[in-house]
Amino acid sequence: MTKNVVIAGFxxxxxxxxxxxxxxxxTEKNLNATWLxxxxxxxxxxTANCTTVISDEEIGSPVVDTPQIAVIMNNPSMEKFEKMxxxxxxxxxxxxxxxxxxxxxxxxxxxxxxxxxxxxxxxQKAANMVMLGVMGWLWKDTFTIEELESAxxxxxxDKRPQLVEINKKAIELGYEFAKNIV
Amino acid sequence: xxxxILMKGNEAVGEAAVRSGCRLYFGYPITPASEIAEYMAYRxxxxxxxxxxxxxxxxxxxxxxxxxxxxxxxxxxxxxxGISLMQEAISxxxxxxxxxxxVDAMRGGxxxxxxxxxQSDYFxxxxxxxxxxxxxxxxxxxxxxxxxxxxxxxxxxxxRYRNPVVVAVDGLIGQMMEAVEFNYFTDPEEIPLPxxxxxxxxxxxxxxxxxxxxxxxxxxxxxxxWRLQGKYHxxxxxxxxxxxxxxxxxxxxxxAYGTVARLxxxxxxxxxxxxxxxxxxxxxxxxxxxxxxxxxxxxxxKRIVVLEMSAGxxxxxxxxxxxxxxxxxxxxxxxxGTTFTPSEIEQILRx
Numbered sequence: 001m002t003k004n005v006v007i008a009g010f011x012x013x014x015x016x017x018x019x020x021x022x023x024x025x026x027t028e029k030n031l032n033a034t035w036l037x038x039x040x041x042x043x044x045x046x047t048a049n050c051t052t053v054i055s056d057e058e059i060g061s062p063v064v065d066t067p068q069i070a071v072i073m074n075n076p077s078m079e080k081f082e083k084m085x086x087x088x089x090x091x092x093x094x095x096x097x098x099x100x101x102x103x104x105x106x107x108x109x110x111x112x113x114x115x116x117x118x119x120x121x122x123x124q125k126a127a128n129m130v131m132l133g134v135m136g137w138l139w140k141d142t143f144t145i146e147e148l149e150s151a152x153x154x155x156x157x158d159k160r161p162q163l164v165e166i167n168k169k170a171i172e173l174g175y176e177f178a179k180n181i182v
Numbered sequence: 183x184x185x186x187i188l189m190k191g192n193e194a195v196g197e198a199a200v201r202s203g204c205r206l207y208f209g210y211p212i213t214p215a216s217e218i219a220e221y222m223a224y225r226x227x228x229x230x231x232x233x234x235x236x237x238x239x240x241x242x243x244x245x246x247x248x249x250x251x252x253x254x255x256x257x258x259x260x261x262x263x264g265i266s267l268m269q270e271a272i273s274x275x276x277x278x279x280x281x282x283x284x285v286d287a288m289r290g291g292x293x294x295x296x297x298x299x300x301q302s303d304y305f306x307x308x309x310x311x312x313x314x315x316x317x318x319x320x321x322x323x324x325x326x327x328x329x330x331x332x333x334x335x336x337x338x339x340x341x342r343y344r345n346p347v348v349v350a351v352d353g354l355i356g357q358m359m360e361a362v363e364f365n366y367f368t369d370p371e372e373i374p375l376p377x378x379x380x381x382x383x384x385x386x387x388x389x390x391x392x393x394x395x396x397x398x399x400x401x402x403x404x405x406x407x408w409r410l411q412g413k414y415h416x417x418x419x420x421x422x423x424x425x426x427x428x429x430x431x432x433x434x435x436x437x438a439y440g441t442v443a444r445l446x447x448x449x450x451x452x453x454x455x456x457x458x459x460x461x462x463x464x465x466x467x468x469x470x471x472x473x474x475x476x477x478x479x480x481x482x483x484k485r486i487v488v489l490e491m492s493a494g495x496x497x498x499x500x501x502x503x504x505x506x507x508x509x510x511x512x513x514x515x516x517x518x519g520t521t522f523t524p525s526e527i528e529q530i531l532r533x
Contacts, residue, residue: 020188020359027188027361035188035359039214039297060448062358065523 001056003139004064007131008049008081009073009094014128017155018071019050021132025143025151026054034062047076054142069138071131073114075100092134094127110134110181117173123163126170133174137182145175185363191326192356195285195349196221198333199257203368204283205231206256208245210238210264213297214353215287218259239264243271243284250275250282251393253379255337255370259285261353262303263294265311272346273312276410277395279378281340284318285349287356290519298519299353299441304495307348308469315407317414319347319421320468324444326360332466334366341376343417350468352491354441354521417470424472428454428461431482436462436531437500438489442522446489449527460531465496473503480504486511487530493517 005022009015016037023033036051051064066086072078072093078100085091087106096115112134114127121129129152136148143151149168157164189197195218199207207222219235226233236242242258249256260268265286275282286307290300307320321336323329329351340347377386380393397403425443427450428435438446443464450462463479465472480486486509488497497513514530516522 023359023361024188027186030186031361033188033359033361036354037357039353039357059360060451061445061524062354062360063445063521063523065525 001142002053002059003055003142004051004053004067005069005071005135006049006051006064006067006081006084007071007073008047008077011046011048013048013073014125015048015071015073016050018128018132018135019052021148021151021155022052022135022139023054024155025148028151028154029143029147031056031142032059034059036062047074047080049077049081069135071135072098073127073131074098090138092131092138094131096127110178112174112177114174117177118170121170121173122166123170126163126166129167129170130174130177133171133176134178136171137175137178145171186361187363188359189326189362190217190357190359191329191351192217192287193221194326194329194362195259195333195351195356196225197364198330199255199283200225200229200231201364201367202255202334202337203370203373204255204257204337205229205370206249206254207231207233207258208236208242208249208256209234209258210236210242210260212261212264214289214299214356215259215261215264215285217356218285218287239267240270243268246282246284247271247275247278247280250280251278251380253376253381255283255341255373257283257285259287261287261289261297262291262300263289265303265306269306269312272318273314273316274395275346276312276316276318277314278393279344279410280346280393281344282346283336283340283349284346285351288350288352290517296519297353299355299521300491300517300519301352301440301442302492302495302517303350304468304490304492307350308471308499316410317345317417317469319343319345319417319470320350321347321423322350322439322466322468323355324440324464326355326358327362329355330362330364334368339421343413344378345413345417350440352441353519421467422470422472422475423466424475425464425466426461426475426479427451427464429459431459432461432479433459433483434461434485434487434531434533435480435483436460436487436489437465437476437496438462439465439468439496442489442491445522445524446527449524449531452528453531458531471499471503473499476500477504480506480509484509485533487514488512489514489522489527489530491516491521
């Protein structure tokens with residue numbers, strides 16, 4: 001079993017954190033995991049992306065050019081990453097912000113109103129956690145939603161304990177949303 | 183829960199150094215190596231160590247010279263332009279036989295270049311770098327776990343041969359995170375103080391130790407140089423390391439190190455699975471270069487493919503040690519901070 005995902009969006013949307021939490025959830029299940037950030041002279045408002053690979057075998061390349069899943073949070077990332085996804089792969093898009101029409105017929109699109117669902121959880125900033133919840137559903141064979149939430153708590157709990165409950169709610173909203181549409 | 187932790191490459195470098203027994207770090211920040219200094223600034227005070235942010239790479243590398251001359255595990259880390267600035271001290275340490283550890287998280291060059299991962303310091307690291315006839319020992323781990331496994335060996339090797347050692351990683355290994363395990367912790371108090379160290383003569387039976395790279399008598403300096411060459415020869419005999427994945431007598435031999443070897447390994451396994459006669463030879467030490475092993479693996483190969491994130495540096499050593507005009511040599515490079523993609527490598531391997 002080897003799974004990979006590319007996550008892309010604006011700097012500040014928490015795309016790096018999403019990838020790290022997925023990698024951490026796998027690590028805590030004793031699996032192999034890599035997390036590879038795009039890094040450079042990037043700043044809030046610019047684009048950012050990361051790649052997470054998880055596997056029960058040794059991971060070869062942490063660089064993935066045809067991801068199984070792309071989580072896309074904004075229009076510029078849609079233009080860049082939609083075309084990279086492998087045939088029969090999944091494009092998870094934030095339909096609150098993405099206005100570009102999907103172009104491919106060989107991939108599955110999951111439109112998630114991430115910002116709207118995040119608002120229900122208590123903060124629009126938790127759109128990344130909504131998407132993480134959707135990923136939790138897609139990767140439910142690897143870890144449970146409880147395990148994913150516990151990785152989130154391990155990652156952000158110390159620094160920002162006030163966000164834990166909002167994040168949990170957002171993850172659950174994303175998970176339930178995915179359960180109903182997939 | 184497992185014993186595994188998810189750790190950034192640069193932080194793993196720092197933790198591995200601490201667990202190897204290193205308590206002294208001197209550095210100057212530079213992307214993409216800065217988190218090594220950041221981690222040590224946080225970690226060393228917890229274990230009664232000393233972290234100093236120097237005013238420059240020159241200062242940091244000479245502080246390292248001083249600390250290592252005192253017989254202690256000490257290190258610095260930087261990235262390519264910073265490593266260039268340290269070459270004077272590295273040459274001095276090679277001449278004075280001081281066993282310091284330097285980590286180079288390589289980035290694109292020449293000059294300031296960019297901050298993305300590259301392997302274009304190969305010539306500088308393996309052919310000397312500074313002035314004089316010397317070599318540093320260069321380890322090139324390809325995963326974060328291998329960084330962790332190599333760090334104690336890097337310190338031990340430096341001290342065994344009284345020679346500077348470089349652990350060469352790159353921006354990609356430094357910036358990425360991986361699930362890793364640490365299975366060692368060396369108490370620095372248990373590392374014996376070498377009898378050559380400048381640590382107070384009362385510790386060495388009142389023997390006065392001198393540590394210098396200066397010898398103004400040319401005959402004596404020539405003798406010192408031949409002795410150093412003898413040491414380098416011994417290191418070449420005993421410390422060359424490599425890894426190999428593939429069939430026994432491959433028709434296609436791929437040579438790559440560090441990150442590029444990692445990017446290559448999935449593609450190699452894939453075409454192996456399709457029955458292709460192929461193998462990946464990965465130097466783990468860049469100097470000493472594992473030349474005998476490479477020559478042996480290359481015997482059956484008709485096609486030798488060299489992949490590197492530089493414009494053709496590793497391939498010079500490959501051609502030097504496997505010189506055979508009947509073989510087909512193929513070079514693929516990405517200088518300047520770009521990397522290979524897995525599908526690009528697959529296409530190259532299929533020929």
